[in-house]
Amino acid sequence: MSGIAKLKKVELRTVAEEIGLVVNEGMKKSQLRRLIEDSDVFKNDNEAVKSAVEDVLENRNKKSDQDSEIEIERLKIERIKLELQLAQVKANECLVNFPGDSYDLHNSELYERELKDHQGEPVCLLVHNSEILLIINKCSSFTKLQRIIAWCMRFKENARNPLQRTTGNLTVPELSAALICLERSVKFVYFSKDIQCIMNGGKLSNSSKLLYLSPFLDEKNVLRVGGRLQHSELPLNHKHPMLIPNNCNICDLIIDHYHVFYLHTGVEATLANLRTQFWITNGRSTVKRVLHKCLKCLKAAILLKSRKIRNLSDRRTLKYKLVMLSCSKDYIRVRNP
Numbered sequence: 536m537s538g539i540a541k542l543k544k545v546e547l548r549t550v551a552e553e554i555g556l557v558v559n560e561g562m563k564k565s566q567l568r569r570l571i572e573d574s575d576v577f578k579n580d581n582e583a584v585k586s587a588v589e590d591v592l593e594n595r596n597k598k599s600d601q602d603s604e605i606e607i608e609r610l611k612i613e614r615i616k617l618e619l620q621l622a623q624v625k626a627n628e629c630l631v632n633f634p635g636d637s638y639d640l641h642n643s644e645l646y647e648r649e650l651k652d653h654q655g656e657p658v659c660l661l662v663h664n665s666e667i668l669l670i671i672n673k674c675s676s677f678t679k680l681q682r683i684i685a686w687c688m689r690f691k692e693n694a695r696n697p698l699q700r701t702t703g704n705l706t707v708p709e710l711s712a713a714l715i716c717l718e719r720s721v722k723f724v725y726f727s728k729d730i731q732c733i734m735n736g737g738k739l740s741n742s743s744k745l746l747y748l749s750p751f752l753d754e755k756n757v758l759r760v761g762g763r764l765q766h767s768e769l770p771l772n773h774k775h776p777m778l779i780p781n782n783c784n785i786c787d788l789i790i791d792h793y794h795v796f797y798l799h800t801g802v803e804a805t806l807a808n809l810r811t812q813f814w815i816t817n818g819r820s821t822v823k824r825v826l827h828k829c830l831k832c833l834k835a836a837i838l839l840k841s842r843k844i845r846n847l848s849d850r851r852t853l854k855y856k857l858v859m860l861s862c863s864k865d866y867i868r869v870r871n872p
């Protein structure tokens with residue numbers, strides 16, 4: 536019978552029970568099918584089996600209709616929910632939702648200053664995130680941090696352009712882009728007022744730390760020191776180093792990187808080396824603070840202090856004579872001009 540072949544395991548069990556067969560627990564689909572086909576009822580009273588199969592198929596259709604109705608009702612409820620949410624957003628036009636947080640624009644300083652007088656007009660808001668990347672405070676190495684950001688940026692680009700995916704090792708432009716991303720993350724937190732003044736073409740306030748550095752934003756919007764070397768032929772990073780605030784973790788990481796890269800140099804050498812690319816505000820005192828934490832330098836300083844000064848050997852002291860005393864004659868030839 537072709538109807539039996541279409542039945543599922545549960546349905547075969549129902550058919551078998553309806554025609555009076557004993558069904559054991561754990562029987563497989565093929566065993567159930569064979570049980571029905573080998574039974575006397577199937578051989579002698581085929582009509583009874585046929586009606587049982589028809590009943591099961593009818594129930595199946597009813598069940599699928601019920602499931603479809605339930606699904607339609609669920610979709611209707613979802614639609615009503617979305618309409619309610621849309622109505623709520625329309626009722627609070629200026630309620631802006633950020634991921635993980637909500638921000639009521641009506642009570643903000645920005646609303647009072649910029650938007651209150653322009654109610655009802657379309658407004659475009661450019662929002663700068665005022666929090667530095669969390670990973671900056673969690674990383675212990677500058678190169679590691681730079682590479683993590685570069686990998687994240689590559690992932691973002693590959694997700695945007697799946698047909699032109701970049702693979703292989705990180706390249707120098709990617710690492711440079713990661714550095715600019717890090718700089719952007721900290722500058723808007725620590726130098727936001729100064730940047731606003733520069734972008735508006737105004738003068739920096741007298742209390743600004745950057746007042747005497749003549750800072751400017753280059754074509755990539757990187758904040759750099761103006762200085763006095765504009766007409767020199769030095770590379771851009773040497774002439775106008777990138778400005779880094781002294782009170783953030785990235786500053787400590789950069790100092791530590793240059794200190795270790797140049798084999799644990801002192802304060803002045805470290806400062807000179809890092810100024811080929813970065814300019815740290817209150818640089819000297821910041822470098823001192825970071826270098827005081829270097830354990831290798833601390834151990835080396837303790838070893839030097841524990842050494843005693845020994846006497847010089849006989850050969851170096853008793854036979855010592857003044858240079859001019861050991862000479863009998865000094866000959867100077869003056870050439871005629």
Ligand SMILES: [Zn+2]
Pocket residue numbers: 794799800829830831832833
């Ligand atoms: Zn050191």
